Amino acid sequence: MFPGTCTFWAPGLMDLLHNSEAVVKRDMVPTQYTVDTPYMVGPVHFYTIDLDGELVMFDTGPPTEEGTLFLQDHVELERLKHVIITHCHVDHYGQAAWLHANSDAAVYFPYRDILKIKQHEKRLEKMYELLSGMGFDEGYLVRFRESFNRGTVFPPVPASYLVAEHDVPDRLGINILGCAGHSQSDLVYTGNSWAVTGDTLLRGIYQSPLLDVDLENGGRFNNYQSYCRTLYNLAQLRDKTILPGHRQTIESVDATIHQAVFCRRGYRPCFWKGVERPVSCVLEGL
Numbered sequence: 001m002f003p004g005t006c007t008f009w010a011p012g013l014m015d016l017l018h019n020s021e022a023v024v025k026r027d028m029v030p031t032q033y034t035v036d037t038p039y040m041v042g043p044v045h046f047y048t049i050d051l052d053g054e055l056v057m058f059d060t061g062p063p064t065e066e067g068t069l070f071l072q073d074h075v076e077l078e079r080l081k082h083v084i085i086t087h088c089h090v091d092h093y094g095q096a097a098w099l100h101a102n103s104d105a106a107v108y109f110p111y112r113d114i115l116k117i118k119q120h121e122k123r124l125e126k127m128y129e130l131l132s133g134m135g136f137d138e139g140y141l142v143r144f145r146e147s148f149n150r151g152t153v154f155p156p157v158p159a160s161y162l163v164a165e166h167d168v169p170d171r172l173g174i175n176i177l178g179c180a181g182h183s184q185s186d187l188v189y190t191g192n193s194w195a196v197t198g199d200t201l202l203r204g205i206y207q208s209p210l211l212d213v214d215l216e217n218g219g220r221f222n223n224y225q226s227y228c229r230t231l232y233n234l235a236q237l238r239d240k241t242i243l244p245g246h247r248q249t250i251e252s253v254d255a256t257i258h259q260a261v262f263c264r265r266g267y268r269p270c271f272w273k274g275v276e277r278p279v280s281c282v283l284e285g286l
């Protein structure tokens, strides 16, 4: 594969890999599974791969009955050792508690999501302050609170969990890149030839300003600044097979960076001086 191109795992590819004696274990890519969700985003993918003889799963699908049945039918729960989450949005981690209860797997969440879980009430209070400061009235805040307490936005979390950035065992050979922007916690997990990218490469992801609380400094999370930093890490994925959280086609890594750097007037990353150059020059400078 040429640098800068973007490919996807396709049905049948794993069979070809298994049949080729020349292929060594490190070149295998995770297997993709797709589950429907009741959310606007549509179906979501999760992935499994054997690493160092241990079954590893990236993301879980949504907390729906259909999602649970799908896991029972498609994942070897008795062999599952690690469930590693890209970011704690309901479609990506919704089955983490169920998997923890129905297997021996360790569950790993991004550090920033663990802060949100542990400081849930403080986060909500701070969000009410933010919304109120922006002019949202009391009636809206009441509805906002009710929707958060319904249990559909925040599904149950496992009885125990680990910090992905610190606790994913080195022996698995997984590299972890912080790629905040879509949320404040997005992590991308890479092997030699592949990258599980969650929602970091979804089209238009960085243009949506996030309204969330940065629990490290108590202020509003600045997803624009975070995304500028993320571009440096995304540039490291140019020679990887991209395994996204949704859809089968996304823009290439180069196109994603190009769009972020050049295509949004008034919303250019802070390192960019405003003089347009070929994207390859920008990428070389990253």
Ligand SMILES: [Zn+2]
Pocket: 041, 044, 089, 091, 092, 199, 245, 246
């Ligand atoms: Zn998603």
